[in-house]
Structure formats: C-alpha cells, structure tokens
Amino acid sequence: MTDVRTETPSAELIAEREILAPEPGFREAFSRVVLDRPSTQIAFVVVIIFILVAVLAPLIAPYDPLRQSMLRINQTPTAQHWLGTDQFGRDVLSRLIHGSRKSLIFGLLSPVFAAFFGTILGVAAGYFGGIVDRVISRIIDMLMAFPELLLAILIAAALGGSFWNIVVVLTVAFTPGFARVARASTLSVKQEPYVEAAIAAGVSTPHIIIRHIIPNISAPIVVLMALWSASSIRIEATLSFLGIGTRPPNPSWGNIIRDGLNSMFATQWPIFAGGLAITIVVLAISIIGDSVRDHLDPETNQ
Amino acid sequence: MARYLILRLLDMVPTLFLVLTLVFVAMRILPGDPALAVLGQNADGGQLEAFRERMGLNDPLWLQYVRFLWDAVRLDFGRSLMTDVPIRTLIANNLPHTVYLTITSVALGMTVGIPLGIYAATQRNKWPDNALRLYSLIGYSVPDFYLAAILLVVFSLQLGWFPINGAGVGFWGGLHHILLPAITLAFLKSAFMGRLTRTSLLEVMGRDYVRTARAKGAREGRVIFRHSLRNALLPLSTGLGLSILATLSGSVAVELVFNRPGIGRLLITAIQERDYPVIQAGVMMFAFFVILVNLFMDLVYIIVDPRIRVKS
Numbered sequence: 183m184t185d186v187r188t189e190t191p192s193a194e195l196i197a198e199r200e201i202l203a204p205e206p207g208f209r210e211a212f213s214r215v216v217l218d219r220p221s222t223q224i225a226f227v228v229v230i231i232f233i234l235v236a237v238l239a240p241l242i243a244p245y246d247p248l249r250q251s252m253l254r255i256n257q258t259p260t261a262q263h264w265l266g267t268d269q270f271g272r273d274v275l276s277r278l279i280h281g282s283r284k285s286l287i288f289g290l291l292s293p294v295f296a297a298f299f300g301t302i303l304g305v306a307a308g309y310f311g312g313i314v315d316r317v318i319s320r321i322i323d324m325l326m327a328f329p330e331l332l333l334a335i336l337i338a339a340a341l342g343g344s345f346w347n348i349v350v351v352l353t354v355a356f357t358p359g360f361a362r363v364a365r366a367s368t369l370s371v372k373q374e375p376y377v378e379a380a381i382a383a384g385v386s387t388p389h390i391i392i393r394h395i396i397p398n399i400s401a402p403i404v405v406l407m408a409l410w411s412a413s414s415i416r417i418e419a420t421l422s423f424l425g426i427g428t429r430p431p432n433p434s435w436g437n438i439i440r441d442g443l444n445s446m447f448a449t450q451w452p453i454f455a456g457g458l459a460i461t462i463v464v465l466a467i468s469i470i471g472d473s474v475r476d477h478l479d480p481e482t483n484q
Numbered sequence: 485m486a487r488y489l490i491l492r493l494l495d496m497v498p499t500l501f502l503v504l505t506l507v508f509v510a511m512r513i514l515p516g517d518p519a520l521a522v523l524g525q526n527a528d529g530g531q532l533e534a535f536r537e538r539m540g541l542n543d544p545l546w547l548q549y550v551r552f553l554w555d556a557v558r559l560d561f562g563r564s565l566m567t568d569v570p571i572r573t574l575i576a577n578n579l580p581h582t583v584y585l586t587i588t589s590v591a592l593g594m595t596v597g598i599p600l601g602i603y604a605a606t607q608r609n610k611w612p613d614n615a616l617r618l619y620s621l622i623g624y625s626v627p628d629f630y631l632a633a634i635l636l637v638v639f640s641l642q643l644g645w646f647p648i649n650g651a652g653v654g655f656w657g658g659l660h661h662i663l664l665p666a667i668t669l670a671f672l673k674s675a676f677m678g679r680l681t682r683t684s685l686l687e688v689m690g691r692d693y694v695r696t697a698r699a700k701g702a703r704e705g706r707v708i709f710r711h712s713l714r715n716a717l718l719p720l721s722t723g724l725g726l727s728i729l730a731t732l733s734g735s736v737a738v739e740l741v742f743n744r745p746g747i748g749r750l751l752i753t754a755i756q757e758r759d760y761p762v763i764q765a766g767v768m769m770f771a772f773f774v775i776l777v778n779l780f781m782d783l784v785y786i787i788v789d790p791r792i793r794v795k796s
Contacts, residue, residue: 324502328774329733331734332729332732332733332770335736336767420628420629423629423737425752425756436629443633446633446637447641450637453630453637456630457627457631457633465621468625
C-alpha cells in the first residue's frame with residue numbers, strides 16, 4: 183500500500199485528523215498536569231528526590247548499610263548516626279537510603295511488566311471476542327477476586343521470596359487490573375470509525391492493533407501504571423516486613439521496620455523513619471497518579 | 485431468586501476446584517525436596533524415606549492429587565510438621581480471632597467513613613471535601629503494618645493504655661486487645677469508604693430524580709438520605725466487599741505486629757518454619773474466605789438492587 187497521504191492532503195486525512203482529536207504534546211500535557219496544583223508540584227519534587235537518592239545511594243549513604251558493630255547497638259540519633267543504629271549496630275540512615283533502591287526497582291518493574299502482559303491479554307480479549315474473550319475474562323475475574331496483597335502473600339508463600347519471585351508475584355497480582363482496563367478500552371476503540379475504516383481497507387490485524395488500538399488505549403494504562411507503582415512499593419514493603427520479601431541482611435524499607443519492631447523497647451527510630459519513607463513516597467506517587475487521572479477524566483471529580 | 489442462588493452456588497465449584505488445583509501445583513513445584521526442607525541437612529536417607537512415605541510423597545502424582553482433593557473436601561488438612569497438632573485444631577483456635585478483627589474493623593471503618601463521605605459530598609470543593617481528599621490519600625499511603633507499629637509504640641509501649649500482645653480473655657479483655665488492631669485496619673477502610681461514598685453520592689445527586697425531588701421542595705436531608713444515598717448503595721456494597729477482602733490481607737501484618745492469634749499469623753509463622761501442610765491449609769482458608777465474601781457480596785447486590793434479581 184503506497185502512502186498517498188504525504189503527497190496530497192486529502193479529505194480523508196483531514197477527517198482522520200479530526201476523528202483522532204490531536205493529542206496534546208507530551209510537554210504540554212506534562213506541564214498541565216504537574217503545574218496545575220501546588221500539591222502535585224511538591225509530589226513531583228519528592229518523587230525526583232526519591233529517584234535520585236535511590237540511584238546515588240552508594241555515594242550519599244554515610245556508612246555501609248551492612249556493617250555491624252556490637253559497640254553501638256540500638257542507639258538513638260547522634261551526630262554520627264542521624265537516625266541512630268539498629269539491633270546490629272548498623273546505621274539506620276544508610277539502610278534507609280540503600281533500601282530506597284529496592285522500592286524504586288519494584289515500583290518500576292512490576293507495573294511495567296504487568297502493563298505489558300495485561301495489555302496483550304486485554305486487547306486480545308477485547309479485539310477478538312468470542313471464546314478468547316470468555317477464557318481470558320474468566321481468568322481475570324478469578325484473579326481479580328483476590329486482593330493484590332493477599333495474592334502476593336499466597337504466591338510468595340508458595341514460591342519463597344527471592345528478587346525475581348517478588349517481581350513475578352507483583353506482576354501476576356497487577357496484570358488482571360491492566361487486562362480489564364485494556365479490554366474495556368479496546369471494546370470502545372474498536373467501534374471508532376478509524377478502526378472500522380482500517381478493517382474495511384483490509385489493513386492486517388497486527389497492524390490495526392499496534393497502530394490504531396494500542397495508541398488509543400494507552401492513556402488509562404499509563405495512569406494505572408502510576409497508581410500501581412505506589413501499590414507496588416507498599417506491597418513490597420509489606421512482604422519484606424512479613425519476612426517473605428527482601429531477605430535480610432539486605433535493607434528494604436519493610437524489613438527495616440521489621441528489625442525495628444524487634445528492638446522497639448530500645449529504640450523506635452527505625453520504625454518511624456522506615457514507615458515515614460514509605461508513606462511519603464507512596465503518597466507522592468498517589469497524588470501524581472490522582473491528578474493525571476483527574477486530568478484525563480475530569481468528570482469523576484467535578 | 486432461588487434459581488439465581490443455585491446458579492451462583494454452582495458457579496463457585498469451578499473456582500474452588502481451580503484454587504485447590506493451583507494450591508496443589510504450587511506446593512509440588514516448590515524448589516527442593518520437601519522432606520529435606522523439613523528434616524534438615526542432617527537427616528539420613530532412612531529418615532527422609534520414612535518422611536516421604538508418611539506424607540504420601542512416593543505415590544504417583546495423580547493419586548496424591550485425588551487424595552488432596554478428597555482431604556480438602558472433608559476439611560481434613562493433616563497435622564502440623566512442627567507441633568504435630570491437627571491443623572483443624574490450629575484453624576479452630578485461630579479463625580475466630582481473624583473473624584472478630586474483620587468484623588470490628590469493617591464496622592468501625594464504615595461508621596467513620598460513610599458519614600465523612602456524606603458530609604464531604606454536601607460540602608463539595610469546600611474545606612471538608614478537601615480535608616477528606618487529603619485524609620483518603622494518607623489512608624491509602626500509610627502501610628497497615630506501619631500504622632500498627634506506631635499505634636503499638638505510642639499507645640501500648642509509651643502510654644501503656646493498651647496491652648502489647650495477645651487477644652485477651654472475656655469480652656472486655658477481648659475488646660481491650662482488639663481496639664488498636666481494629667483501628668489500624670479501620671483507618672484505610674474509613675478513607676476508602678469516605679472517598680467512595682462521596683463520589684457515588686455526587687454521581688447520584690446529579691441525576692434527574694434528585695433534581696425533581698429538590699424541585700418539589702423536599703428537605704435537603706430527605707434528598708440526601710432518601711433519594712441519593714439509597715441509589716448510591718450499590719457502589720457502597722461493592723466497597724464493603726472490597727473492604728472485607730482487604731482486611732484479610734491487612735490482618736496478616738496487623739496480627740504479626742500486635743502478636744495476636746489469627747489465620748494471618750498462623751500462615752506467616754508456617755511460612756517461616758516451612759511447615760508445608762499448615763501453609764497449604766492457610767492458603768486454602770484465605771481462598772475459601774475470598775470466595776465466600778464474593779458470594780456474600782453477590783447476595784447483598786440482589787438485596788440492594790432489585791433490578792439484578794429480575795434480570796437474572
């Protein structure tokens with residue numbers, strides 16, 4: 183098929199432009215979402231700081247997060263140890279800084295994987311319909327019946343909590359949500375004139391899916407990724423807290439609190455610091471996700 | 485109605501079957517030899533062999549599967565590898581505590597959350613509405629176990645108002661022990677229900693019949709409670725279901741922090757001790773719970789919304 187559109191801007195092209203409703207450029211959309219409210223601006227700065235801390239952890243952490251010392255266990259904050267030390271004499275601040283890496287990795291990896299698999303499943307179900315739809319929807323429904331955290335605990339219980347197991351666990355837990363959204367969006371996009379036109383013009387199915395369906399269902403998927411990355415950080419922390427996530431002695435925000443609870447009679451700083459870190463980051467990501475959602479779907483929050 | 489119920493009950497069978505099969509497969513694909521994992525590296529060949537024989541691990545897979553299903557149907561979960569106590573006894577000792585915690589926290593969360601949501605909806609975009617928005621965002625962001633730890637440190641450890649662990653004896657003892665764990669779990673629920681009540685109420689309040697009610701001069705209270713809230717009940721019952729389910733996962737961490745007996749702590753302890761039969765039973769209990777709650781919610785739907793009853 184030769185591309186005639188580059189030569190003469192035909193009536194179809196103009197019509198197609200109108201149907202497609204020009205997407206705002208990324209920078210424009212970004213500034214509208216982020217600069218809209220002060221709360222979102224602060225949240226955005228927090229997330230950037232969090233990412234910087236995670237990336238630069240070895241450079242900015244004052245001590246080795248694994249170095250133990252029996253001479254200074256369970257200390258409250260001092261000039262040397264801003265957040266004190268834990269039951270093994272390890273520097274809590276350094277563990278917190280290094281722990282941010284785990285949260286960042288899980289916050290990014292699982293939502294991306296889940297979005298990938300969920301979109302494939304959802305688009306397949308929505309586009310092909312029939313038996314494909316029925317099988318996929320049935321599986322989605324069954325998985326959706328389980329709360330993500332419970333699903334994660336159950337799978338981690340069965341598989342054990344290595345790094346990749348947690349990634350798999352969270353991916354499985356999040357995939358149904360993406361699949362459901364992708365399916366619903368595909369069903370509505372499939373009715374659009376440009377998709378029907380493409381089908382009528384004999385465009386191949388993979389081409390229709392990649393060029394026409396996926397770009398037009400991407401907005402809700404991206405929002406969901408932002409929201410799940412907050413959940414992902416919280417669930418990883420919970421699993422590590424329960425002792426089935428990140429294995430000690432490696433630091434993670436969840437197991438810092440777990441260790442803190444064991445020595446709570448001596449110092450409560452690890453508990454407060456670890457929990458505050460989780461809360462602030464999850465809150466910041468949720469605020470951003472929230473304003474992106476409001477931006478995309480202004481009706482829900484008029 | 486009866487037909488719907490029967491259909492719905494039949495619908496549970498494949499789900500239950502799938503869950504059981506998944507549990508069976510998951511326990512069999514575990515890396516490593518379960519006998520070795522349980523008895524440790526020092527066990528000799530004879531002990532390992534005896535263990536495998538006792539657990540039926542030498543039988544063909546299909547026979548293990550059939551036996552597993554049969555045991556599950558009879559609710560016979562075997563014995564704990566660590567304590568040799570029948571798992572049925574373990575569950576009987578722990579389940580009531582998780583149920584009490586679920587009921588108390590859901591009730592508490594609803595009692596706080598729904599009025600907050602109603603008030604915010606009537607004060608849209610004013611400060612109570614924004615306050616609820618902030619409250620619910622914080623509610624979503626604070627992990628259960630962190631809130632539990634803070635409450636424990638502040639109210640039990642430092643102020644000494646509440647006990648540090650256990651479940652208490654008698655009604656007042658039980659209440660004294662359950663309060664902090666229930667508040668922990670209720671916090672997220674009230675945030676969630678508040679937000680949900682507000683959103684669904686606002687959606688309903690934009691409808692024509694609400695405008696009509698206002699036009700004919702109905703008092704505001706009547707408009708909200710009679711015309712709006714009743715029609716917002718469906719999303720609210722979905723919220724109730726999700727809240728109950730969230731308690732199941734939340735209870736795991738909370739039971740651990742408050743050192744409170746319950747199915748969640750039973751499961752986590754079993755995972756740490758590699759007590760496979762108990763893990764298996766715990767996982768199944770949670771799965772049954774989820775399926776039951778979903779069934780219960782479907783029943784609530786047909787009570788709340790008669791249209792569903794007619795359609796089915």
